[in-house]
Amino acid sequence: MVANAQYETKLNLSIASGDLPDYFECNGVQLRNVIEAGLAVDMTDLYDQYASDFLKECVAADPNALTSASSEGGLYALPQPGEPYRNGGTSMYLRSDWMKQLGKEAPKTADELIELAYAFLNDDPDGNGEKDTFGLYMDNDLNGVNAFANMYQLHPNIWVVDDQGKVSWGGLDEGMKPVLEKIAKLYADGVIDHEFTVKDPTKASEDIAAGKHGLYFGGWSAGYWPLNLSIPNDADWEAYPLVSGTDQPATLSAPFATTRYYVTTESCKNPEVVINLANWSLDSGYVQKLQLIEPREDPTLHGRMNGYAGFQYEPAYKNLDIQQRLLKWQQTGDDIQLWPDDMDNWNTQQLFYSDHDQNGFSHKVTFGNEHSGLSTVQYYMDNQMFVDDAYAAAPTESMTENWSTLLALQNETYTKIITGEPVDATFDAFVDQWKAAGGDQITSEINEWYAANHG
Ligand SMILES: [Ca+2]
Numbered sequence: 001m002v003a004n005a006q007y008e009t010k011l012n013l014s015i016a017s018g019d020l021p022d023y024f025e026c027n028g029v030q031l032r033n034v035i036e037a038g039l040a041v042d043m044t045d046l047y048d049q050y051a052s053d054f055l056k057e058c059v060a061a062d063p064n065a066l067t068s069a070s071s072e073g074g075l076y077a078l079p080q081p082g083e084p085y086r087n088g089g090t091s092m093y094l095r096s097d098w099m100k101q102l103g104k105e106a107p108k109t110a111d112e113l114i115e116l117a118y119a120f121l122n123d124d125p126d127g128n129g130e131k132d133t134f135g136l137y138m139d140n141d142l143n144g145v146n147a148f149a150n151m152y153q154l155h156p157n158i159w160v161v162d163d164q165g166k167v168s169w170g171g172l173d174e175g176m177k178p179v180l181e182k183i184a185k186l187y188a189d190g191v192i193d194h195e196f197t198v199k200d201p202t203k204a205s206e207d208i209a210a211g212k213h214g215l216y217f218g219g220w221s222a223g224y225w226p227l228n229l230s231i232p233n234d235a236d237w238e239a240y241p242l243v244s245g246t247d248q249p250a251t252l253s254a255p256f257a258t259t260r261y262y263v264t265t266e267s268c269k270n271p272e273v274v275i276n277l278a279n280w281s282l283d284s285g286y287v288q289k290l291q292l293i294e295p296r297e298d299p300t301l302h303g304r305m306n307g308y309a310g311f312q313y314e315p316a317y318k319n320l321d322i323q324q325r326l327l328k329w330q331q332t333g334d335d336i337q338l339w340p341d342d343m344d345n346w347n348t349q350q351l352f353y354s355d356h357d358q359n360g361f362s363h364k365v366t367f368g369n370e371h372s373g374l375s376t377v378q379y380y381m382d383n384q385m386f387v388d389d390a391y392a393a394a395p396t397e398s399m400t401e402n403w404s405t406l407l408a409l410q411n412e413t414y415t416k417i418i419t420g421e422p423v424d425a426t427f428d429a430f431v432d433q434w435k436a437a438g439g440d441q442i443t444s445e446i447n448e449w450y451a452a453n454h455g
Contacts, residue, residue, distance in 0.1 A: 028394030064392030088254030095214035098125035110245030135191030147217035223365025402438030
């Protein structure tokens with residue numbers, strides 16, 4: 001049950017021929033095809049009857065996971081929720097050593113953030129006597145634009161729903177005009193690298209490695225890449241929750257994160273098998289681990305306990321839980337129960353302090369303290385700051401055909417505005433073109449889906 005290209009191709013052939021195994025793992029598009037071909041078992045009752053409380057809790061971690069595996073009231077697969085915050089938990093990563101050098105505090109508003117960006121550009125934060133740093137990281141994927149929009153409660157990369165229950169693509173929102181204008185000003189003033197349009201994330205990361213950036217919008221795992229590249233510069237990155245540009249808190253876009261499904265077919269004698277396997281995987285991998293292992297025991301147990309050949313079902317909040325247990329342990333000194341994974345993580349973090357270890361650095365930035373990537377995610381969850389993608393299912397048929405073109409059009413338009421083309425005319429032309437090039441058709445399909453699933 002390993003997801004790889006060969007597996008996907010083989011499975012697509014099996015779905016086309018109707019010759020499927022008793023149970024298998026698939027993606028959302030494959031699930032839709034299997035359901036439409038009438039090949040999947042309705043496991044609504046099986047799920048109620050056989051799923052353990054822990055499994056149900058894990059599935060519920062993504063509120064849209066079950067919906068996405070359902071069709072016309074029946075549940076046709078066991079979904080494996082991804083980490084809902086994986087793409088959505090964008091933090092402001094700041095170089096605290098630079099802030100210290102300039103006598104600056106972490107910004108609390110969008111205005112203060114912009115002020116800090118100018119200081120990073122103009123005030124020699126690295127103290128080498130040269131004006132050789134940027135204010136805000138940007139690359140040709142427009143990393144940072146989404147976070148900037150989130151500061152104004154806008155969501156250009158997900159489907160959003162209005163008060164009337166009507167769904168639209170967030171990238172078309174008129175409110176993006178002033179946001180893009182603000183970013184254009186940063187570009188015009190050199191706060192943003194004038195060469196960002198020709199730097200993909202890999203190329204642009206070289207400037208992080210060269211110590212030219214101190215402000216980066218990134219997900220919870222940015223400490224593993226690209227921020228790890230700046231270790232030679234003694235960069236001390238800290239993550240902070242996104243600030244707001246209005247009188248309301250920022251809201252964070254949370255793209256739909258459930259992408260894997262376990263299906264059983266009519267030929268299966270025990271159609272509850274995938275549910276039982278998931279129960280077993282969770283129980284043996286997590287519950288028993290908690291019960292059997294003494295707290296703070298030998299971290300080398302990590303690995304032996306982590307994962308079983310063939311089938312692995314994981315809690316979506318695994319990493320967040322590790323970070324939160326370690327933080328609580330640090331802050332309170334309580335005799336809380338740490339798992340082997342926690343101790344392993346903690347010991348790896350210490351390798352940064354003792355040996356400047358790269359993996360230790362990444363662990364520290366991600367799991368470290370109240371200013372780590374995952375800590376920010378917890379803050380967003382505690383304060384209910386995530387806005388879920390209104391569309392939580394496999395791409396529609398029109399999307400399969402046109403979606404990548406429409407996304408490219410948006411990127412191209414935003415880039416033009418940031419680099420100085422007139423905002424109104426450029427944005428309005430984009431909206432018209434987007435709609436005509438398949439966007440209207442897709443929007444109507446999404447609304448149909450939304451009405452059927454949330455009506
Ligand atoms: Ca400098």
